[in-house]
Amino acid sequence: MSGKYLVTGGAGYVGSVVAQHLLEAGHEVVVLDNLSTGFREGVPAGATFVEGDIRDAAKWLDSSFDAVLHFAASSQVGESVVKPEKYWDNNVGGTMALLGAMREAGVRRLVFSSTAATYGEPTEVPIVESAPTQPTNPYGATKLAVDHMITSESAAHGLAAVSLRYFNVAGAYGTRSNVMVGERHDPESHLIPLVLQVAQGKRDAISVYGDDYPTPDGTCVRDYIHVADLAEAHLLAVRAATPGEHLICNLGNGNGFSVREVIETVRQVTGHAIPEVVAPRRGGDPAVLVASAATAREKLGWNPSRADLAGIVADAWDFAQRRGK
Numbered sequence: 001m002s003g004k005y006l007v008t009g010g011a012g013y014v015g016s017v018v019a020q021h022l023l024e025a026g027h028e029v030v031v032l033d034n035l036s037t038g039f040r041e042g043v044p045a046g047a048t049f050v051e052g053d054i055r056d057a058a059k060w061l062d063s064s065f066d067a068v069l070h071f072a073a074s075s076q077v078g079e080s081v082v083k084p085e086k087y088w089d090n091n092v093g094g095t096m097a098l099l100g101a102m103r104e105a106g107v108r109r110l111v112f113s114s115t116a117a118t119y120g121e122p123t124e125v126p127i128v129e130s131a132p133t134q135p136t137n138p139y140g141a142t143k144l145a146v147d148h149m150i151t152s153e154s155a156a157h158g159l160a161a162v163s164l165r166y167f168n169v170a171g172a173y174g175t176r177s178n179v180m181v182g183e184r185h186d187p188e189s190h191l192i193p194l195v196l197q198v199a200q201g202k203r204d205a206i207s208v209y210g211d212d213y214p215t216p217d218g219t220c221v222r223d224y225i226h227v228a229d230l231a232e233a234h235l236l237a238v239r240a241a242t243p244g245e246h247l248i249c250n251l252g253n254g255n256g257f258s259v260r261e262v263i264e265t266v267r268q269v270t271g272h273a274i275p276e277v278v279a280p281r282r283g284g285d286p287a288v289l290v291a292s293a294a295t296a297r298e299k300l301g302w303n304p305s306r307a308d309l310a311g312i313v314a315d316a317w318d319f320a321q322r323r324g325k
């Protein structure tokens with residue numbers, strides 16, 4: 001059955017890919033985005049675009065919406081350390097306003113973009129949802145605060161909610177069609193697009209932050225998930241959300257790849273040399289972050305099919321080349 005969805009942050013990377021998937025599934029999509037880090041041209045054709053802030057969501061939400069998919073946030077870890085007030089205001093204050101607008105309008109279904117950063121330094125890997133949550137930066141702390149806010153909203157006011165805790169999202173969507181949506185952050189802080197910038201000659205070398213971690217090659221290990229697999233989880237989550245319950249699911253592949261393995265994969269996919277420079281560790285970077293996605297498989301029926309790192313990198317490379325400079 002088709003529905004009408006508000007996609008906050010739908011001009012950004014993940015939101016635009018999910019909006020595209022919703023449209024392809026026959027749903028009506030309204031994107032609400034203030035373009036603070038997103039791009040107008042990232043909004044998929046077929047979606048209605050509203051340029052505005054989630055703090056004013058009450059202006060646009062009404063009972064005709066079936067659900068909200070909430071991606072809008074500030075999400076640069078480094079910036080959150082130096083400007084924490086921006087993160088508490090936008091992520092927590094913004095979501096509080098959004099939840100209020102949803103209550104007023106009678107929209108009772110929500111899927112929220114949470115993050116592996118809510119866990120901080122893991123005590124065990126793979127990480128399960130019941131693991132301790134001790135974020136090591138304000139970004140993770142604000143996302144955890146929103147998760148708690150949603151839990152209370154569900155318990156008190158019957159909201160049907162799912163938080164999806166993404167691990168490292170990568171890749172692009174639509175390489176085999178005319179529609180192409182992919183990763184575009186400014187400044188870019190994610191490893192795969194940064195390494196691809198070296199391949200494109202936009203950077204001289206890739207910095208490897210620490211090569212003395214207790215991992216097989218000394219560099220940090222992360223769990224990379226294809227953005228199209230992630231998008232499919234959102235469509236499943238909208239359906240699985242149950243009134244009065246707040247379900248939290250990790251989204252990852254359960255496989256870890258080191259920074260050096262990613263760089264090597266980019267060399268193989270692009271055919272470029274990719275010089276690397278070892279730099280000091282960054283504070284608050286855990287050695288290994290790998291998800292257990294057993295809950296998403298069991299509760300959502302999620303079955304990611306694009307776990308191959310070379311395929312993820314190939315799609316991201318295709319997108320980077322199409323974008324050119």
Ligand SMILES: NC(=O)c1ccc[n+]([C@@H]2O[C@H](COP(=O)([O-])OP(=O)(O)OC[C@H]3O[C@@H](n4cnc5c(N)ncnc54)[C@H](O)[C@@H]3O)[C@@H](O)[C@H]2O)c1
Pocket residue numbers: 008009010011012013014015032033034035036037038039052053054055070071072073074075090094113114115116165166167168169170184185
């Ligand atoms: N990309 C990842 O690897 C990753 C990992 C874990 C979690 N997440 C979460 O997923 C979500 C999407 O991430 P992304 O990588 O697509 O980021 P992004 O910056 O590309 O997208 C965020 C979008 O939200 C918009 N926005 C921000 N504040 C807003 C506000 N107050 N009102 C309206 N729009 C606003 C921005 O303009 C942007 O288009 C974020 O919530 C992020 O925290 C992303």
